[in-house]
Amino acid sequence: xxxxxxxxxxxxxxxxxxxxxxxxxxxxxxxxxxxxxxxxxxxxxxxxxxxxxxxxxxxxxxxxxxxxxxxxxxxxxxxxxxxxxxxxxxxxxxxxxxxxxxxxxxxxxxxxxxxxxxxxxxxxxxxxxxxxxxxxxxxxxxxxxxxxxxxxxxxxxxxxxxxxxxxxxxxxxxxxxxxxxxxxxxxxxxxxxxxxxxxxxxxxxxxxxxxxxxxxxxxxxxxxxxxxxxxxxxxxxxxxxxxxxxxxxxxxxxxxxxxxxxxxxxxxxxxxxxxxx
Amino acid sequence: xxxxxxxxxxxxxxxxxxxxxxxxxxxxxxxxxxxxxxxxxxxxxxxxxxxxxxxxxxxxxxxxxxxxxxxxxxxxxxxxxxxxxxxxxxxxxxxxxxxxxxxxxxxxxxxxxxxxxxxxxxxxxxxxxxxxxxxxxxxxxxxxxxxxxxxxxxxxxxxxxxxxxxxxxxxxxxxxxxxxxxxxxxxxxxxxxxxxxxxxxxxxxxxxxxxxxxxxxxxxxxxxxxxxxxxxxxxxxxxxxxxxxxxxxxxxxxxxxxxxxxxxxxxxxxxxxxxxxxxxxxxxxxxxxxxxxxxxxxxxxxxxxxxxxxxx
Numbered sequence: 001x002x003x004x005x006x007x008x009x010x011x012x013x014x015x016x017x018x019x020x021x022x023x024x025x026x027x028x029x030x031x032x033x034x035x036x037x038x039x040x041x042x043x044x045x046x047x048x049x050x051x052x053x054x055x056x057x058x059x060x061x062x063x064x065x066x067x068x069x070x071x072x073x074x075x076x077x078x079x080x081x082x083x084x085x086x087x088x089x090x091x092x093x094x095x096x097x098x099x100x101x102x103x104x105x106x107x108x109x110x111x112x113x114x115x116x117x118x119x120x121x122x123x124x125x126x127x128x129x130x131x132x133x134x135x136x137x138x139x140x141x142x143x144x145x146x147x148x149x150x151x152x153x154x155x156x157x158x159x160x161x162x163x164x165x166x167x168x169x170x171x172x173x174x175x176x177x178x179x180x181x182x183x184x185x186x187x188x189x190x191x192x193x194x195x196x197x198x199x200x201x202x203x204x205x206x207x208x209x210x211x212x213x214x215x216x217x218x219x220x221x222x223x224x225x226x227x228x229x230x231x232x233x234x235x236x237x238x239x240x241x242x243x244x245x246x247x248x249x250x251x252x253x254x255x256x257x258x259x260x261x262x263x264x265x266x267x268x269x270x271x272x273x274x275x276x277x
Numbered sequence: 278x279x280x281x282x283x284x285x286x287x288x289x290x291x292x293x294x295x296x297x298x299x300x301x302x303x304x305x306x307x308x309x310x311x312x313x314x315x316x317x318x319x320x321x322x323x324x325x326x327x328x329x330x331x332x333x334x335x336x337x338x339x340x341x342x343x344x345x346x347x348x349x350x351x352x353x354x355x356x357x358x359x360x361x362x363x364x365x366x367x368x369x370x371x372x373x374x375x376x377x378x379x380x381x382x383x384x385x386x387x388x389x390x391x392x393x394x395x396x397x398x399x400x401x402x403x404x405x406x407x408x409x410x411x412x413x414x415x416x417x418x419x420x421x422x423x424x425x426x427x428x429x430x431x432x433x434x435x436x437x438x439x440x441x442x443x444x445x446x447x448x449x450x451x452x453x454x455x456x457x458x459x460x461x462x463x464x465x466x467x468x469x470x471x472x473x474x475x476x477x478x479x480x481x482x483x484x485x486x487x488x489x490x491x492x493x494x495x496x497x498x499x500x501x502x503x504x505x506x507x508x509x510x511x512x513x514x515x516x517x518x519x520x521x522x523x524x525x526x527x528x529x530x531x532x533x534x535x536x537x538x539x540x541x542x543x544x545x546x547x548x549x550x551x552x553x554x555x556x557x558x559x560x561x562x563x564x565x566x567x568x569x570x571x572x573x574x575x576x577x578x579x580x581x582x583x584x585x586x587x588x589x
Contacts, residue, residue, distance in 0.1 A: 013414065117296060120568040121561070122527030128549050129557075133303055209420040213531055216422060217546055232422070236535070243430045250423045261418035 017262030024256050028074035035068035039226040048242050057248050061234055066245060069226035070252050076227040077256065080138065081208040084145035089200045091146070092153025097188060099154065100161025101180070111158075115151035123148050127210050131219040141220045145207050156199055160192040167191075198271050202264035205257045212253055228253050282573065289569035296565040297558060301345060304554045305338060345558070357548075357556050364559050368541065375540035378532065379525050381460035383518065386467025391514075393468070394475025395502065401480060409472060416469025421528040425462035425535040432458060459536045463528045467521060474517055478510040485509075512579065519575035523568060 008015065027034060037054065043063035050058045057066040099108040118126065127148040134140035164170070165188075173183050214220035215229015223230050228249050235245040329335045357364055397409040432439045439454055482488065483506055491501045530542030541560070548556035 117292060117299075117565070120292075120296075120523065120565050122523055122530070122564075124527040124530055125545065125561075125564070128546060129300075129303060129561075132549050133306055205418060212420065213422065216531070217534065218550055232426075236426075239426070239429065240434065243434055246426055247430060250426050254419055254423050257420060258415065258418045262414060265414065 011266055013262040014266035017259040017266070020255060020259035021263070024074055024252070024259070025078060028071050028078060031068060031071035031075070035065055035071055037065040037068055039064055039069040039072045040224060041065070048238065048245070050244075058242075058245065060231070060245055061238065064226075066231075066248060069231055070228070070249055073226040073228045073231055073249070074252065074256070076138065076221055076225065077208050077211055077253075080142055080145065080211050080221075081204050084142045084211075085149065085200050085204045085207050087142065088146040088149040088153050089196060092150045093157045093192070093196055095150075096154040096157025096159075097161045097184065097192065100158035101165060101184070101188065103162060108158075111154060115154050118151040119155070123206065123210050124213050127214055128217065128219055131214055136219065136222040138221050138225075141211060141214065144214070144219075145211060148210065149203055149207060152203065153196070153199075157192060157196060160195050161188060164188055164191045195271055198264065198267040201260060201267055205260035205264065208253075208260070209257055282577070285569075285573045285576075289566060289573070292569055293562050293566050297345075297349065297562045298342075300558050300561045301342060304557060305341075357553055364556055367556070368544065368559065368563070371539045371541055371544055374538055375529055375533070375542060377456060378459055378463060378529055378538070378540065379522075381456060382463035382467055382525055382528070383521075385460055385464035386471050386521075387514075389464070390468045390471025391475050393472040395479060395507070397472065397476040398479035398483065399502075401476075406476075409476075413469040413472050416465045417473075419465060420531070421462055421466065422531040422535045424465050425459065425532055428458045428462055429535070455536075455538070459532045459538060462535075463525065463532050466528065467525070470517065470521065471514065474513055475510060478513045479506060482506045482510045515575055515578050519571050522571045526564065526567075 032038070035056070041064060043059065045063065047059060047061060047063045049055060049063075052058075055065045055067065057070070060066050060069065095111060099111040102108055127144050130144040130147045131141060134143060170183060170187055173187055178186075211220060211227070212229040212232070215227045216233050217229075218233065220229055221227040223234070231249045232246060235242070235249070239246050326335075334341070356362065357367065393409055393412075397406045400406060439458055440451070479502075488501060488506055491505045492498070496505075526542065529540060530546055532538070533540040533543040534546070541563075545557065545560040547553075548560065
């Protein structure tokens, strides 16, 4: 029992974060039950209404139920966040690992140069440019975010591989004639995967923020899809008259991002207590 | 040292050149057609064709590229597609607004972050430290536009202490008033990061032997911390400031959109969306140049702060 209590006390924030994510994911999953009206049904006689039984959070510019839009929007944001980071992690991880394993090769120098330049840009600008290139749509947004985060994953995987490469078991494996591919699969990847996963969680909150920002700017998932960025953009015009319509999506976004950060923060502390701030 | 700076500047120019080329290629690959965007509702195929011809967009790519590079070398940054005015004056007219936002963001971040970090490090894991940890956790997570919207709702709508936009002209006072909220919303993240950084850096420094020496000399604790410890703890902060310019530029974009301020961020976003290639190209090169120069400044500052570092 004492162990349980100690675990809880040490990981308070992480547990709160996990609970928060479960809440929002659960609500997103059961959006149809919680807000049966649905995010697309307009009702122009009932615009900007306040709390009613039918509309727990009121309606927006077109008379659509705000709660439904926020919950379905959660699906978009979570889906896009998870997929883009996963894609970026896999591609960036592999590229970075190879760059770290063969550090003196031409390939590695090109990769480093490319990541240096790409990381010079703010994430949002990079994401916006790539989103512009591909056009609107959910797939393109996922692609844009993956490309935006790719340099970070490459850099990180490379750094991890560089430090793992010097370990004794790699030398031992090479000396028995193990091929490079097997070394990657059996020795390198299992050792770099945990730090990379930790950074993935931390960066996922950033990915969701960038996705919302892209939607806010008019890129990303196009309307009438109720992505959080779209909701913010539509309702921001009426901020002075109806601030609650903007407040609720903001709360949802802040909730999700905060939860992910709390989890990621604790993961990072668990992984490497020296990095603890 | 001078040779180092010279080489760094040359590297900067080369990077900018490569970045300009990459951006050129990316933009031409985009499905957005600036002629189409300009015409909007009036876009029939032949009208689009005429506009493309006037813009020079239907020439072969290599000729367009050659024109672009030769213009750059001559120092001609070109004209915007959308409003047909020279780009450089446009950029220079909005630059001050972004600069003041960034500067105040950095100043606020350091002003609040450093003391908080010091206080947190003095009694690690104490109550105040925990409170400050919670604050940093929130500060780092909250996206810029959300903190901006919250600030607007609290201070402009509910309390009515501050105006959202400068309605009453462009004198100094309205300009400062309008600057307060956006700077805070940009600065929250900076404050949180700086606090964390100062806390961990100071904790590391306080374990060093020279701090024990200073204390055993009988110096007042305040002197030990502020004079001996702080100077060394500030080093990672300088590096972080260099990195944070990147983050701040991104935050500035969103802050400008939310608070409807003119600025570089807004300019570039609206140009990207409007397909205004020349402005986007110039802005991206500009960003790349800023980052390289800021890194250079950080390197040089570092060598002043830490005499052990020598640049050949």
